[in-house]
Amino acid sequence: MKILVINAGSSSLKYQLIDMETEQVMAKGLCERIGIDGHLKHTPLVGGKSVFNEDISLPTHSEAIAAVIEKLTSAEYGVVASMKEIDAVGHRVVHGGEKFADSVLIDDEVLKAIDECTPFAPLHNPANITGINACKAVMGDVPMVAVFDTAFHQTMPAKAYMYAVPYDYYKNSGVRRYGFHGTSHRYVSKRCAELMGKPIEELKIISCHMGNGSSICAIDHGKCVDTSMGFTPLVGLPMGTRCGDLDPGVMQYIMKKYDLDIDQMLNILNKKSGVQGISGVSSDFRDLEGASANGDKRSELALEMFNYWVAKVVGSYVAAMNGVDAIIYTAGVGENAKTTRKAISEYFGYLGVKIDDEANSKRGEDIMISTPDSKVKVFVIPTNEELVIARDTRDIVSK
Numbered sequence: 001m002k003i004l005v006i007n008a009g010s011s012s013l014k015y016q017l018i019d020m021e022t023e024q025v026m027a028k029g030l031c032e033r034i035g036i037d038g039h040l041k042h043t044p045l046v047g048g049k050s051v052f053n054e055d056i057s058l059p060t061h062s063e064a065i066a067a068v069i070e071k072l073t074s075a076e077y078g079v080v081a082s083m084k085e086i087d088a089v090g091h092r093v094v095h096g097g098e099k100f101a102d103s104v105l106i107d108d109e110v111l112k113a114i115d116e117c118t119p120f121a122p123l124h125n126p127a128n129i130t131g132i133n134a135c136k137a138v139m140g141d142v143p144m145v146a147v148f149d150t151a152f153h154q155t156m157p158a159k160a161y162m163y164a165v166p167y168d169y170y171k172n173s174g175v176r177r178y179g180f181h182g183t184s185h186r187y188v189s190k191r192c193a194e195l196m197g198k199p200i201e202e203l204k205i206i207s208c209h210m211g212n213g214s215s216i217c218a219i220d221h222g223k224c225v226d227t228s229m230g231f232t233p234l235v236g237l238p239m240g241t242r243c244g245d246l247d248p249g250v251m252q253y254i255m256k257k258y259d260l261d262i263d264q265m266l267n268i269l270n271k272k273s274g275v276q277g278i279s280g281v282s283s284d285f286r287d288l289e290g291a292s293a294n295g296d297k298r299s300e301l302a303l304e305m306f307n308y309w310v311a312k313v314v315g316s317y318v319a320a321m322n323g324v325d326a327i328i329y330t331a332g333v334g335e336n337a338k339t340t341r342k343a344i345s346e347y348f349g350y351l352g353v354k355i356d357d358e359a360n361s362k363r364g365e366d367i368m369i370s371t372p373d374s375k376v377k378v379f380v381i382p383t384n385e386e387l388v389i390a391r392d393t394r395d396i397v398s399k
């Protein structure tokens, strides 16, 4: 079975074609600047075919999907003989609200429900719907599955997902913590249990997804019981450019003082804050580590704040679960930044965590970076959201 995984943004579309017999990625690519002019980078990974990397006209997502299918099936760049070899399509959908606690086969009713979640994710869900409709237009009745970023977090208890604001905002308008990166937290926690050789139902795991956007998730006996992102992905840890947790009173103060409206304020909190805002140097941890090593104090502070926040949230989840067996680092920073991993782990002395420096310096593989006598195990597990989407799609269309 071959599954096409689609992650559609407002002007971009990422894809992977995965052969489910071997779980090998046959080809991957990215359409960019959809609706502006258009660019496609297509990379075949089997059969020794050429990479395609050129500007092409992409007025809408339909042309983008058509271009992807054309490349996947072409003599020069292709990895399958025809579109008929693609058995199903799995779509990443950002927000499933309280309606979706699992992945689901897409039909008209599901599309309507995804659209009803648009007020919660006004930029993302419409783009995901556009991607689904574009696939329908080009690929006809190939079965399609939606995999939600929020679904894994639907097991949180009310005490974790409620905000202490008047209850009617929740009851009438769905104001609550939803959480994001669920597909990633689900993947790495399952993989962690496999690496530990124990059923996930016997473990307490804290997974730290640290990328451009970052979130932490407490997974008790296989179920999410708390996570650091909330109603939106803006809260929790300070991120590349997002502010993380903030006293709402700060917003009123800044807006009045600098004469900003709420959209300007949120733009600053989304795009100009986080480690970028603190350092004034970059949102990229590579740049911050470099600048900090060269004596830049604000870059050093940004890194210290990030590490402190990770340690603080992990500590709160140890309390929430009354213990922890394993801590996972994943995503761009978690998988690559060994200095950051080491600095965060130093906060976990009270848990009996000991880091093996040699293991911590390895990259690109699932690895335990704690010493054998470390009371709590620490892992680096490269995330693979596309594989989760492909597996869910296979399981649902095979039923």
Ligand code: ADP
Pocket (backbone or CB within 6 Å): 210, 211, 212, 213, 240, 283, 284, 285, 286, 331, 332, 333, 336, 337, 338
């Ligand atoms: P996204 O949240 O957009 O999916 P990623 O998970 O790919 O992002 O993470 C991207 C971030 O990972 C970069 O901004 C950078 O800060 C960090 N990163 C990538 N490689 C390294 C590295 N070698 N050292 C430190 N940080 C890195």
